[in-house]
Amino acid sequence: MSTIINRQQIDEMEQRYRASFINSLGGFKSTLLVGTRSASGQENLAIFSSFFHLGANPPLFGLVVRPDVSRRHTLENIIETGYFTLNQITPDFVDAAHHTSARYPDDISEFEATGLHPEYLENFQAPSVVESVVKWGCAFRERHDMSINGTTIIVGEILWVVVPNELIGEDGFIDLEAAQTVTCSGLDRYHTTKHITRLPYAKPISK
């Protein structure tokens, strides 16, 4: 049975209950590891589930950064150095990826803490994740502070991409499902996917 949950009922939910409810409502999300290095050389790795596509030419995307402490280093490093990497996650290291969100002492990198390995492809300034098979390097382009709730949207531009050749279709489509890339829902659920259909470019239905 479905009932309508109105706004007053949402506002009266217990805080963590509401966070889980609203966060899971919106649907499945891309979940990525963001790799950065501070100007002083400290590496940082953080899991984000707020990536969104903005355009392909030039290749642009957005990333929502919440004003909480555990994400602060990532935001600082992106703005300070101008560069970061995004790394897709597979089931073999989803536990380690999730644990990057724990609070470690400031002098401990999440790479060290979780056992994931950094690499510097093409002498890029920010570390990517060895364990990740699909990953890309990004430049910081714009920052939009959302006065409505204190979140920040980072706009990034894609500079290079690493993807196994066999995942790339003739039409350019990258088959992330074949690589077992995970998606997440809510705050802490991870899923793989099962392809149901590919639909052609939509034309009006004849009646």
Place this chain on the structure above:
Amino acid sequence: MSTIINRQQIDEMEQRYRASFINSLGGFKSTLLVGTRSASGQENLAIFSSFFHLGANPPLFGLVVRPDVSRRHTLENIIETGYFTLNQITPDFVDAAHHTSARYPDDISEFEATGLHPEYLENFQAPSVVESVVKWGCAFRERHDMSINGTTIIVGEILWVVVPNELIGEDGFIDLEAAQTVTCSGLDRYHTTKHITRLPYAKPISK
């Protein structure tokens, strides 16, 4: 084998190939039907894959609207009337949902054209989709025009939610997978999901 695809190679890709490549790279996306009605009473339904969570208290989200013609009515109606609905998609009507993106004559509603049914819950100004089991009503809050590429980010606030009681967990989590909610990748691939793990709130790993 993986090779690094650099920015020059991305820029030199054929346009549709690049759109598919960059759009699929970012990972799995929430895909939703946006229901609106113009001030003159014309109903509109359009599929979007650019929803992102902004916060739970108050419940806020973003939606990227591209400057193309087929999405123009949705953006106009949202701004003109201030209200819209978001509706999750299941495999039984994914074809109809996808076909809302075709160009129909201006006086034909996508509800009529695709066979999906509008309903007006709680006398809400915008139609929701009868076939959708998880859906919510929204108010327009902010518009951010992204000068970097001409896209628009709509910030919306959630006013009411319809979700079957049996999908809501004790912690507030909505089990969209149990409802067979679809996720999409790239421009035209739809998937269901398979749960792999739920991980507890991350604490530092003891070494």
